[in-house]
Structure formats: structure tokens, C-alpha cells
Amino acid sequence: MATITLLDTPPxxxxxxxxxxxxxxxxxxxxxxxLPEAIGVALGDVDxxxxxxxxxxxxxIDALSALAPVIAVHGxxxxxxxxxxxxxxxxxxxxxxxxxxxxxxxxxxxxxxASRQDDSWVPKLDRRAAMARxxxxxxxxxxxxxVPMTVPWGGVLLINPGAxxxxxxxxxxxxxxxxxxxxxxxxxxCVEHIDLADPRTTFAPPxxxxxxxxxxxxxxxxxxxxxxxxxxxxxxxxxFRPGGLGRADADxxxxxxxxxxxxxxAGERDLIARADLEAxxxxxxxxxxxxxxxxxxxxx
Numbered sequence: 318m319a320t321i322t323l324l325d326t327p328p329x330x331x332x333x334x335x336x337x338x339x340x341x342x343x344x345x346x347x348x349x350x351x352l353p354e355a356i357g358v359a360l361g362d363v364d365x366x367x368x369x370x371x372x373x374x375x376x377x378i379d380a381l382s383a384l385a386p387v388i389a390v391h392g393x394x395x396x397x398x399x400x401x402x403x404x405x406x407x408x409x410x411x412x413x414x415x416x417x418x419x420x421x422x423x424x425x426x427x428x429x430x431a432s433r434q435d436d437s438w439v440p441k442l443d444r445r446a447a448m449a450r451x452x453x454x455x456x457x458x459x460x461x462x463x464v465p466m467t468v469p470w471g472g473v474l475l476i477n478p479g480a481x482x483x484x485x486x487x488x489x490x491x492x493x494x495x496x497x498x499x500x501x502x503x504x505x506x507c508v509e510h511i512d513l514a515d516p517r518t519t520f521a522p523p524x525x526x527x528x529x530x531x532x533x534x535x536x537x538x539x540x541x542x543x544x545x546x547x548x549x550x551x552x553x554x555x556x557f558r559p560g561g562l563g564r565a566d567a568d569x570x571x572x573x574x575x576x577x578x579x580x581x582x583a584g585e586r587d588l589i590a591r592a593d594l595e596a597x598x599x600x601x602x603x604x605x606x607x608x609x610x611x612x613x614x615x616x617x
Contacts, residue, residue, distance in 0.1 A: 320469075320472065321414070321455050321456065321469070321473075321474050321504065321505070321506055322503075322504070322505035322506070323467070323469065323474065323505070323506060323507070323508070324499075324501065324505050324506065324507040325507070326507060327497075327499045327507045327509065328499065328501040328502075328505070328507065332501050332502050332503075333499055333500070333501065333502070334411075334412040334413075334500050334501065334502050335364055335365070335411040335412045335498075335499070335500040336362065336363045336364050336365075336497065336498075336499050336500075337363055337364065337365050337366070337367060337411060337497070337498040337499075337500070338359070338360035338363035338365070338366040338367070338384070338385065338495065338496075338497060338498075339366075339367050339369070339458055339476060339478035339495060339496040339497065339498055340356070340360070340366060340367070340368050340369070340381070340478055340481065340495045340496075341368065341369035341370060341371065341392075341420070341459070341460025341461070341477065341478050341479070341480060341481075342369075342370070342371045342392070342460045342461070342463055342479075342480035342481060342482055342484075343368070343371065343372055343373050343377050343481045343482055344371050344373050344394065344480075344481075344482035344483075345372075345373035345374060345376075345377050345482065346373060346374065347373055347394075347396075347482075347571065347575060348482040348483055348485075348486065348575070348578070348582075349373070349481060349482040350579065352377065352380055352381070352481070353481065353493065353513050355513040355514070355516040356381070356384075356481070356495060356513065356516075357384060358516040358517060359495050359497070359511040359513065359516040359517075360384055360385070360495060360497065361384060363384065363385050363497065364385060364386075365385055365386055365387075365388065365409075365411070366381050366382075366384060366385050366386070366387045366388070367387075367388050367389070367409065367416070367418050367458050368381065368387060368388070368389035368390070369390060369392075369418060369419065369420055369421075369458050369459050369460035369461075369477075369478070370389070370390045370391055370392030370393075370395065370403075370419070370420025370421075370422075370459075370460045370461065371391075371392030371393070371394050371395055371420060371460060371461070371482075372389055372391065372392070372395055372396075372399045372403065373395065373396060373399065374396055374398065374399070375396075375398055375399055375402060375403075388407055388409060388418060389403050389418075390403055390404055390405060390406055390407055390418055390419055390420055391403040391404070391405065391420065392420035392422060392460060392461060393420065393422035393423075393426075393429060393461070397564075405419065405420075405424065406418060406419035406448070406452075407419075408452060408454065411500055412500035412501075412502070412504065413500075413504055414455050414456060414500060414504060414506070415452070415453055415454040415455055415456075416454055416455075416456045416457070416458055417448060417449050417452045417454035417456070417457045417458070418458050418459075419445075419448065419457065419458075419459050420459060420460045420461050421444070421445050421448070421457075421459035421460065421461050421462075422461050426558070426559060427559070430558070436529040436530050436531050437529060437530070438526045438529065438530060438533075441462070441530070442468065442470045442471070442475060442526075443470075443471060445457050445459055445470075445475050446470050446471030446472065446473050446475065447471070449471075449473040449475075450471070450472065450473065454473065455473055455474065456473065456474045456475075456476060456498075456506070457473060457474070457475050457476065458476050458477075458478070458498075459475065459476070459477055460477060460478075460480070461477075462477060462530065462533075462534070463479065463480035463483075463484045463490075463534060463537060463538065464477060464479065464522070464524055464530070464533045464534055464536075464537055465477055465478060465479030465492070465494045465496065465510050465522040465524070465537070466522050466524045467496075467508040467510070467522065468526070474506070474508075476496065476498065476508055478494060478495050478496035478510065479492060479493070479494030479495070479496070479510065479522070479537065480493065480494070480537070481493050481494075481495070481513070483538050483582070484534065484538055486571070486574040486575060486577070486578045487540060487541055487542050487546075487550060487553070487574075487578070487589070488538040488539060488540055488541060489538060489539055489541050489581055489582055490537065490538050490582075491536070491537050491538055491539055492512055492514075492536070492537045492538075493512070493513045493514070494510055494511060494512050494513060494520075494537075495510075495511050495513065496508055496509060496510045496511060497509045497511065510522050523536050524536070541578065541581040541582075541587070541588055541589055542588060542589055543588040543589060543590040543591070545590060545591040546588075546589060546590060546591050546594065549591065549594070549614055549615065549616065552613060552614035552615040552616070553574075553614055555613050555614070556570055556610060556613055556614065557571075561613055562606075562609065562610070562613070566606055566609075569602065569606060570598070570602070570606070570610060572601075573597050573598055573601050573602065576597065576601075577589050577593060577594065577597055591616075595616065598610060598611070
């Protein structure tokens, strides 16, 4: 498989065969009330948009299609509708190159959770490169990690545009980003990462692969939990894992968490304290669900 030439700057317009907008992890409306208008500035002149999963409701891709046609895949935290209607991965050919579009999560939840125990980037990137080679693709566009990057790895080019929404209900995004992939007539490519806080300029993703995943995610999102909430965070995560709440009850609890998080995401308050969580769940959950929830979290 030929190595792709990675350009530092976009080629002149008369040498361009495709301009592709890349976006991932919109999580709307679960973690994002509306798509930022800055997306239209960043991707307003592209020929095609690729959404690498955790779309949220399908109306997200309808909205993006006002800018350009959209191809999307589903992610591990997607709505039931998006998981039902969108594929796990998709092949796209553009400018003579084959791209693999995938969220890149493990379909099996147990495998996904096991993969998170290793902080190293190496197995994560090795797996994505292997997926590309199996599909005969030169480029992988993926989401899931919420960490923007463009990395030649294992003979292919790995691109994560970053995330538009935070990775959990208990984090705020420090960088909400998308990317642009420009393909030159000879197959060389340029990848531009764009911080939606300043959508007319590009930035170099601040990822240090040797420092590991946790160091990288800390550069793009920050906790909105007060100190007294930190011991409860693992228990809250257990609500949504196998053996926790069922899907319907988990969605009810997510609604409570979302209403707590939105003021933090909007900058109206800084942190969520334990008293905030206890009051919201006691007020908004049915009594039986409240009792099961606090038992799983370990608040009883």
C-alpha cells in the first residue's frame, strides 16, 4: 500500500479534487443542545461531510446536509435510532483514495470496557490501522476518543477530527473541533484541524502519544465535578454498564444528569456538587428508581 503524502498547507484550488469536512461526537441533544453555528463557517465550502459516530439524533445529519451531503456511522453512545439506521463502518472513495469511516469502538461492551484499561495509544492506533488495511483503505476517519489527531501509523493515515460535545455528562469540552481533509489531484492530502471557538483558523492538535490517552483527554476536556462528587463517579458510570440499569431507566437518569450539566456547559455555573445530584435525583426520579440508583452509585 503506497504511503500518502501529507501536505502542510492546502493545495491551490486548481489542484484540488475533493474537500471533505470531518466531524465526530456531536452527542445531540444528550450533551449538546444545538450544533454550533461555527460549524457552518469551518465547513461551509466542503464537497462532502463525514460524521464518525456518536451522532445523537438523526436530525444532526439533516442539519449538516444543509452544508454538503453527509455520510455517517453510529457510535457506542448513540441513540437507538442512530444505532439502528447507521452502519458501524463505511467505505468512501474520493480522489482515488479509499477512506474507512468508523467510530472505532468495540461492538461488544465488555471488549470496549476492557480496552479502556490500557492507557497506551499503541493498541488503539494499531487496531484502527489494522481495520484500514483489512478494508484496503489508505485513510481512517474515526471518533470515540474525543482527541483530535492526524497520525501516520502502520502504513495508513489516522484522522480524528476531535469532538464537538464533551465525552461524559461530567465533563466540559475545552476544545470543540472539526477538521477538513483536502485531496490533491495526485493523491496528496492536507488535514486542517479547526477549533470551533475560532473557526476561521487552524490549530495543531496538542497530543503527545507517548504520554498516553489520559494525558491527551485532559487537554481537550475538564471535569465539572466538585471534590465531593469524585468518589461517586465510578458508581454513576456503573448505572450505564451491564448489570446496572436497563436502557429505559438509564435514559431517565441521563435526563437528570443532562439537566445538571447543561448550566455548566453554558458557563452558568462551574461545578456539580453531591448535594446537587442528590436533590435532582430525589426530585426527578420515581421512588423505586431512586432507590436502585443510589444503591448502585453507593450513596445510600
